[in-house]
Amino acid sequence: MSEPVTALGGATFEGAVTITERPAQGMITIRADLSSAKIVKALTDVAGVAMPAMRGAVTSADTGLLWMSPDEAMLLCPYAESTETVAALNTALTGEHALIVDVSDARAVFRLEGSACREVLAKVTPADLREQSLPVGELRRTRMAQVAAALRFLDNTTVELICFRSVASYMFKLLSTAAAPSAQVDYRF
Amino acid sequence: MLTLKCPYTGIMLDESELEAGGEAHLKRYGPESSDDDFESYLFMRKNPKGVHFERWRHAYGSGKWFHVARCTQTLEVFGTYPAQTLKPPQEILDIIAEKRPGWSWDMPS
Structure with a gap:
């Protein structure tokens, strides 16, 4: 069997949160x-x-x-x-x-790690990211800017995000921009 | 902006996660129907100032169609309910009757 290749080859970004493309799932x-x-x-x-x-x-x-x-x-x-x-x-x-x-x-998976996860995601999705609306472990299908995504908090500082593989590059750039160190707003959820 | 609760997933959804589907509770007139009924089914839509029943689709998520009772004047949402029904459930009608005394509506037959 051929070697599975992910959309972005495991790209990572360090900023307000660490964004990592996960291996094939x-x-x-x-x-x-x-x-x-x-x-x-x-x-x-x-x-x-x-x-x-x-x-x-x-x-x-x-x-x-x-x-x-x-x-x-x-x-x-x-x-x-x-x-x-x-x-x-x-x-x-x-x-x-x-x-x-x-x-x-047909899917790409990203992981966001860091205490600013809710803040970073709130910039790009209309979903209510307060913990009482999106508790740890719950799956929320929503929109991230222009594209569909499903996200789930594994714990309060780790998010797993699934999107279509065809928009993986868009998603990664979008999240990287939202998580840029100079773009922090320190919003308290 | 509207925030509607999807009755299938229980999530409060932003308007931009939804797709509008126009007026709810239309009765379909297909082949064999009269021209007047067919025209009314195809083109005639209510445009009330006040209580309105609409169809919305949870597009970014479950993909389900559901119905919403809301006020077009104040944007107040009276409630949402699954689309597998021909008329609004009684509890929704009770809420509207309480908040809009004297309101009446031609219940679909």
Whole structure:
């Protein structure tokens, strides 16, 4: 198998926060009725983690499940195992109305680290970034300036952000500008 | 700016995360219908100063369509509710009746 190449080759930026492009991550989009017990069982069996609640995410090491909408979930797995995970999901969901797509190569993942994460993100998204509106662990799909993104606070100073691979360069430049040391406003959330 | 709560995800959304879909609770008139009904379905839209029911789509997120009851004059939002319905739920109508006494509306049949 060929070597996976990320959109920006692991680019990093040091500023108000440290921005890093993450290594390739296996991601599988599942569209199915998440209120069905049979579908939930299939997803949790394959992912090996519990089903997240609304807006939630359950992850452990390399695998996880993200709640994207009432009929959409994203399964995280090691990049090299995405093809067999799709096959396992297709087997587990035989006879169910479901759509399973490997989107690993269509996404880019960034990590922001630093105490100014909420401030930096608030400059480029309309989402309410106060902790009471976006608590740690919750997945928020929103807009970052011109492009769609999903972000999740892993803890109060670490954010994982997923966007389309085609806009990875835009996203990185956008976040770098927002996190430029001279652009800090020291907003207290 | 409008801030609307998506009934499917429970998130307070900024107007720029949404896509406007025009008037809600239109009854579709397709083939076999009269020309007048079809014209009214295609072109005739209410433009009230006051209580209005609209369709909005959570475009940057769940992608779901939902309905909003709001006031076009004050931008007050009375509530949002899922789109799988032909008429506004009673609790939304109760809120409007309380805040806009005397308000009436032609309930879709």
